[in-house]
Amino acid sequence: MSGFLRDSSIVFRRQLRMNLRNPAWVIIGMLQPILYLLLFGPLLEPLIGQFGATNAYTFFVPGMLVQLGVFGAFFAGFSLIGEWREGVIEAERVTPASRTALLAGRLYRDLLQLFVQALILIGLGDLLGMDASPIGLVLGVLLTLLLGGACAAASNALALTTKSEDVMAPVINMVMLPVLLLSGILLPMAIGPAWLERASDFMPIRHVVDGVRASFAGDLASSGLLWGGLWSVVLFALALWWGTATFRRENA
Amino acid sequence: MIRARGLVQTFSTRQGRTKAEVRAVDGVDLDVEEGEVVGFLGPNGAGKTTTLRILTTLLRPTAGTATVAGYDVATQPQDVRRSIGYVSQAGGAFSGARAGDEVVDHGMLYGLPRSVVEKRGKELFEQLDLPGLWTRMPRNMSGGQKRRLDIVMGIVHDPTLVFLDEPTTGLDPQARANLWEHIRALRERRGATVLLTTHYLDEADALSDRIVIIDHGRIVASDTADNLKAQVAGDLVDLEVADPLRLADAAERLVRLVDDERSVEVVDGHVRARVPRAGRAVPGLLRELEASGITLESVEVRRPTLDDVFLALTGRSLRDADHAPGPDGAAAPPVPAGTPTGTPTTTEGALR
Ligand SMILES: Nc1ncnc2c1ncn2[C@@H]1O[C@H](COP(=O)(O)OP(=O)(O)OP(=O)(O)O)[C@@H](O)[C@H]1O
Ligand SMILES: [Mg+2]
Numbered sequence: 178m179s180g181f182l183r184d185s186s187i188v189f190r191r192q193l194r195m196n197l198r199n200p201a202w203v204i205i206g207m208l209q210p211i212l213y214l215l216l217f218g219p220l221l222e223p224l225i226g227q228f229g230a231t232n233a234y235t236f237f238v239p240g241m242l243v244q245l246g247v248f249g250a251f252f253a254g255f256s257l258i259g260e261w262r263e264g265v266i267e268a269e270r271v272t273p274a275s276r277t278a279l280l281a282g283r284l285y286r287d288l289l290q291l292f293v294q295a296l297i298l299i300g301l302g303d304l305l306g307m308d309a310s311p312i313g314l315v316l317g318v319l320l321t322l323l324l325g326g327a328c329a330a331a332s333n334a335l336a337l338t339t340k341s342e343d344v345m346a347p348v349i350n351m352v353m354l355p356v357l358l359l360s361g362i363l364l365p366m367a368i369g370p371a372w373l374e375r376a377s378d379f380m381p382i383r384h385v386v387d388g389v390r391a392s393f394a395g396d397l398a399s400s401g402l403l404w405g406g407l408w409s410v411v412l413f414a415l416a417l418w419w420g421t422a423t424f425r426r427e428n429a
Numbered sequence: 430m431i432r433a434r435g436l437v438q439t440f441s442t443r444q445g446r447t448k449a450e451v452r453a454v455d456g457v458d459l460d461v462e463e464g465e466v467v468g469f470l471g472p473n474g475a476g477k478t479t480t481l482r483i484l485t486t487l488l489r490p491t492a493g494t495a496t497v498a499g500y501d502v503a504t505q506p507q508d509v510r511r512s513i514g515y516v517s518q519a520g521g522a523f524s525g526a527r528a529g530d531e532v533v534d535h536g537m538l539y540g541l542p543r544s545v546v547e548k549r550g551k552e553l554f555e556q557l558d559l560p561g562l563w564t565r566m567p568r569n570m571s572g573g574q575k576r577r578l579d580i581v582m583g584i585v586h587d588p589t590l591v592f593l594d595e596p597t598t599g600l601d602p603q604a605r606a607n608l609w610e611h612i613r614a615l616r617e618r619r620g621a622t623v624l625l626t627t628h629y630l631d632e633a634d635a636l637s638d639r640i641v642i643i644d645h646g647r648i649v650a651s652d653t654a655d656n657l658k659a660q661v662a663g664d665l666v667d668l669e670v671a672d673p674l675r676l677a678d679a680a681e682r683l684v685r686l687v688d689d690e691r692s693v694e695v696v697d698g699h700v701r702a703r704v705p706r707a708g709r710a711v712p713g714l715l716r717e718l719e720a721s722g723i724t725l726e727s728v729e730v731r732r733p734t735l736d737d738v739f740l741a742l743t744g745r746s747l748r749d750a751d752h753a754p755g756p757d758g759a760a761a762p763p764v765p766a767g768t769p770t771g772t773p774t775t776t777e778g779a780l781r
Contacts, residue, residue: 184538191534195526260523268521268582271485272538273510 181281184274188282196286206290209249210298213241217363218305228365230394234307239317239389240362242298246291246325247356247382251349253287253329254336261340266424276424280333280417287329288322295321310395316402317389323409324385330416337423360386384408430590430622431461431484436493438479438646453479455646457493461624466616468637469626470735472745476646477626478518481592484624485515498590511539514588518595518626520579524568528559528578531567532585539586546585553581558607572599580608584615591615593625597632609636630735640735644743658733663687664707665733668700668718669726676700679723686710698726703733 196202218237225233260266269279295318299307309317332349339345359366359373359380366377377383388405396402438454454476461467471477482488484497486506495502498512522531529550536546554563557577567575576599584591593612597605613636615621627633633640634654642650642657650657666686670679679700684690686704693702704710707730718725739745 180540183540187534187537191526191530194530195523198525263523264517264519264521265523267487267517267519268515268535269538270487271510271513271515271517272535273507273540274538 181275181278184278185281185285188269188274188279189285190282192283192286193289196290206249206294207297209245210241210294211301213245214238214298214301214305217241221363227368232306232308234302234305235309235393236390237363238298238302238307238309239393240386242295242317242321243324243360243382243386243389244362245294245298246321247328247360247362248353249291249294250287250325250328251332251353253283254332254334254345255342257283257333257336258340258342258345261337266337270424277417277421279424280330280420283333284326284329284420288326291322291325292318309393310397313392313395313397316392316397316406320385320389320392320405320409323413324382327409327412327416330413330420334416334420334423337426355380356382359383362386365390381408381412385412430463430465431459431495431497431624433457433459433480433484433495434493436480436483436495437491438476438483438488439491452646454483454490457643457646457648459495459641459648459651461622463622464616464620465639466612466623466625466637468633468640469624469643470628470630470633470640470739471626471643472628472743475643477643478594479646480643481515481517481594481624481626485513485592486510512588513590513592514583514586515592516580516583516594516596518598520575521582522567522575522578525566527564527566528570529554529563532578532582535582536585541586549587550581550585553585556611557581558604573601573604576600577604577608587619588621589619590622591624593623595626595628597627597629605632612636630739634735642739642742649742650738654735657738658735659706663703663705663733665729665731666702666704666707666711666714667727667729667731669728670698670700671724671726673698675723678721679718679725682714682717682721682723686714 214234218234221237222233225231225236228236230236257266266279270276299309299314299318302309335345335348339348356362359377360382361367361377362382366374366383369377384401384404385408386405387401388403388409391397391399391401391405436454436457436459437452440451440453442449442451457476457480459480469477469480479488483490484495484502486497486502486509489503497509500506500508500512502509521535522528529547532550532553533543533546536550537543551563554560557580559574559577559581562570562574562578567578570578576596580593580596583593596612597608600608609632612623612625615623625636637654639652640650640654640657641648666683668679668683670676676695676698680693680695683700683702683704684693687693687702688705693700695701711728711730715725715728
């Protein structure tokens, strides 16, 4: 296990070093949560009464958080294709490092990015008047990290499977659309017609969004948090397994 | 050190609707002893890289077994990986990272402490003539510099078994000679075993204790360079006859030394043939010629080159596809026109 931690942190440091050298990555990453809050928040504020909630930011920040986590992570795999093309993945796979560590080190980077974005989002939301329970915040961020990790792992797996940006981009688009429309990320599904809400029951990410929302609101005993927690753990485990399998696969 | 039996690797490739199966490696047996330097020689697409990827645990063979450094590649890949170094044909340094960082990270994945890897990496940079490039990005290096960086990465953890896939492609003659020295030193100083692939006959000849020739996924020969040359072609004997009227007489004498009389050529006052063990046969031949009053302007006996061997085994010339000058800048010795290497079509008949 210590070997795993050491290997994955070597991979992590390498990835972080390369990303930090790219100022666009840093600036855009930090700007995203700010833009969401400043440009989208005011638009939603007047609607809040319709959702039966009182504080607009407590209600909307969870959705933005999940949105950041999911969408940022979906794109994580693209850089892997470039690395694969240059023989980096093969060079790593020929070392005795654990295959899971090769993936995990990359996930740490994505999770760190998401964590920093979450801190910015929550800090700024706080300034704008968000009123969330502290323990709910912690749990909500935890669920988001699990979900973001799952999406990043899936994205990496997809990258190593397709090995081509041209194939991967449309696939990601095709996945993102239903996620955006059926997860209630920005607007809760409860305001739509019943059939749409039923359809969204089949979208696992919707349950995670509900869970994060419930935990920010302080409903720690609610079934929403329970289901959200379960789904994020399940998704994370599945994606990690898939990602590891692609790194292990002989033909990668 | 390496023992492979019946390795087969098939790939299925899709071309439009039809699915084709490529047998990249088709029943390869390979043995490499500890401390040996083996040259793995074959034309493009012969299956060299695929074989190496099987032996380095990157590919699981469709069929067959292999033990590398005492471990089974299928069941103990982790132990195999710990024991080997691999420089792939494509290299492994990311173009947008710093060279030194890539070397250090790669070495650390073998479990070595940072300080050790860094020290050894910098030593190798000196030895492979990459001074001052430690912090440069590979995308800003020349092709040959990048290739040497790949090699540093592959051997930075000081493995005792090294796989080099076309290590010298893109290197200038001086860098090639330098790398040859280094590969020899790997064996001499550390007793390392080296399996290297190459298209360059002079390289395989100069560097390897043994040459394994692969074509269409099969091993077609495996022996020392000298044995290969002796076994296949025989030496080229070239007699320049002073009197054109005596050419036929001279040819008749030469025919007696060869198995196949069609292989005797008469061109431009020269009589040529491939003669097995020419060193023994030629003195007798010369005495005979002298006794029958045939005067020679010159006699030339040339040992076959590996290219002749390759041609005889596969029916194709390696050198046609891929010509490289020797490390000292001199090309292979010039071959007179009309001799086998120059004109493969006549040779094929001559060798068979
Ligand atoms: N992943 C793959 N999918 C399909 N076919 C492959 C794959 N890898 C190799 N091949 C095919 O297998 C054959 C052997 O390829 P390999 O790379 O082993 O040749 P090689 O001897 O290394 O050639 P070169 O000298 O050009 O490097 C080729 O016909 C190649 O097209
Ligand atoms: Mg190759």
